[in-house]
Amino acid sequence: MTAAGWPGLLGRLRAYQESELLFAAAELDVFTHLAGESHTAGELAGMAGASERGMRMLLDALTATGLVIKQDGCYASRPEVSALLAAHSPENKLNAVRLIRHGCDQWRELAQCVRQGSGIKTGWFAHDAELNRSFIGAMHEIGFANATAIAAHFDFSSRQLLLDVGGGPASYSIAILRKYPHMRATVADLPLTLEASREYIARYDMQGRVNTAPVDLYADAAFDFGSGYDVMLVSNVLHMAGPEDNEAMIGKLAKHLDAGGMMIVHESFIDHAVPSVERAMFALHMLVATDEGRCYSYAEVSEWLAAAGLDDIHPVEGVFEQPSLLVASKP
Numbered sequence: 001m002t003a004a005g006w007p008g009l010l011g012r013l014r015a016y017q018e019s020e021l022l023f024a025a026a027e028l029d030v031f032t033h034l035a036g037e038s039h040t041a042g043e044l045a046g047m048a049g050a051s052e053r054g055m056r057m058l059l060d061a062l063t064a065t066g067l068v069i070k071q072d073g074c075y076a077s078r079p080e081v082s083a084l085l086a087a088h089s090p091e092n093k094l095n096a097v098r099l100i101r102h103g104c105d106q107w108r109e110l111a112q113c114v115r116q117g118s119g120i121k122t123g124w125f126a127h128d129a130e131l132n133r134s135f136i137g138a139m140h141e142i143g144f145a146n147a148t149a150i151a152a153h154f155d156f157s158s159r160q161l162l163l164d165v166g167g168g169p170a171s172y173s174i175a176i177l178r179k180y181p182h183m184r185a186t187v188a189d190l191p192l193t194l195e196a197s198r199e200y201i202a203r204y205d206m207q208g209r210v211n212t213a214p215v216d217l218y219a220d221a222a223f224d225f226g227s228g229y230d231v232m233l234v235s236n237v238l239h240m241a242g243p244e245d246n247e248a249m250i251g252k253l254a255k256h257l258d259a260g261g262m263m264i265v266h267e268s269f270i271d272h273a274v275p276s277v278e279r280a281m282f283a284l285h286m287l288v289a290t291d292e293g294r295c296y297s298y299a300e301v302s303e304w305l306a307a308a309g310l311d312d313i314h315p316v317e318g319v320f321e322q323p324s325l326l327v328a329s330k331p
């Protein structure tokens with residue numbers, strides 16, 4: 001939608017209301033209480049410790065948006081919605097809901113972030129244990145399908161040791177090692193994040209095959225996670241930092257890559273010639289959420305890879321809808 005006039009503009013201005021509806025329903029555990037059961041507004045209000053008036057209005061709005069079904073004065077959740085939003089569902093995305101809600105607080109400061117050219121509440125994932133855990137959980141909820149797609153696309157049958165750089169929940173290590181039982185991996189990340197990484201490594205029974213290595217990729221002058229790596233994956237890390245820091249980080253990483261090894265960069269690449277609303281919004285999210293992060297083009301990241309002494313640098317298309325993969329080799 002470009003020039004939709006006042007009705008279209010009004011719709012955009014009010015779009016936050018549907019987000020807030022979902023955030024409140026998740027906070028009040030509405031979809032958990034409604035999973036496989038139907039209840040009156042009064043019953044749900046009791047379970048959620050809420051007013052009956054407020055709960056009825058919330059449920060009627062959820063019904064209007066199609067997320068809840070109302071029948072004979074009782075409300076029920078659609079199974080596909082409960083699968084995603086009920087706390088006891090193994091596939092729930094509630095960490096992602098919490099992370100996006102946290103993002104709303106950051107976006108509320110957008111104008112000030114534009115004035116100053118950087119985020120205001122940044123870096124919390126390195127020191128706020130609760131937010132970090134939720135952030136890493138969200139990365140897994142959002143990323144495991146992408147990790148599985150990467151494991152399916154690349155042929156790692158001749159590779160032995162993966163370095164999962166800024167690997168967070170280890171989703172990519174887990175997906176790749178599940179497909180290639182002979183491989184081992186190291187997840188290199190900040191110490192606080194690694195506490196969460198180890199939970200995911202244990203959840204997927206990968207303790208014997210996936211190690212963790214504490215590192216600050218940007219502050220550490222050199223890395224001590226050893227050598228022997230014939231694959232490195234830098235997934236969704238570069239957008240969190242500025243260009244100089246990224247170039248230096250890739251230079252340090254390349255020193256630990258074996259000759260003949262490959263480096264895969266998985267990123268939200270941006271192509272200014274082909275504007276994408278999703279990518280433009282993600283880039284803005286990096287403005288509010290980080291000090292210097294943004295989205296980069298293939299050309300920018302290719303320059304850093306070349307400066308690190310890597311060659312055969314090329315994008316890989318077709319795995320994801322948007323530009324997301326750049327690969328390089330160490331001669």
Ligand SMILES: C[S@@+](CC[C@H](N)C(=O)[O-])C[C@H]1O[C@@H](n2cnc3c(N)ncnc32)[C@H](O)[C@@H]1O
Nearest residue numbers: 139143166167168189190193216217218235236
């Ligand atoms: C957006 S998450 C990506 C996680 C995972 N690679 C993925 O693609 O889902 C970014 C990761 O980079 C890590 N990270 C951020 N700054 C870092 C730093 N200075 N040193 C090491 N890791 C860092 C975070 O802890 C987090 O795990």
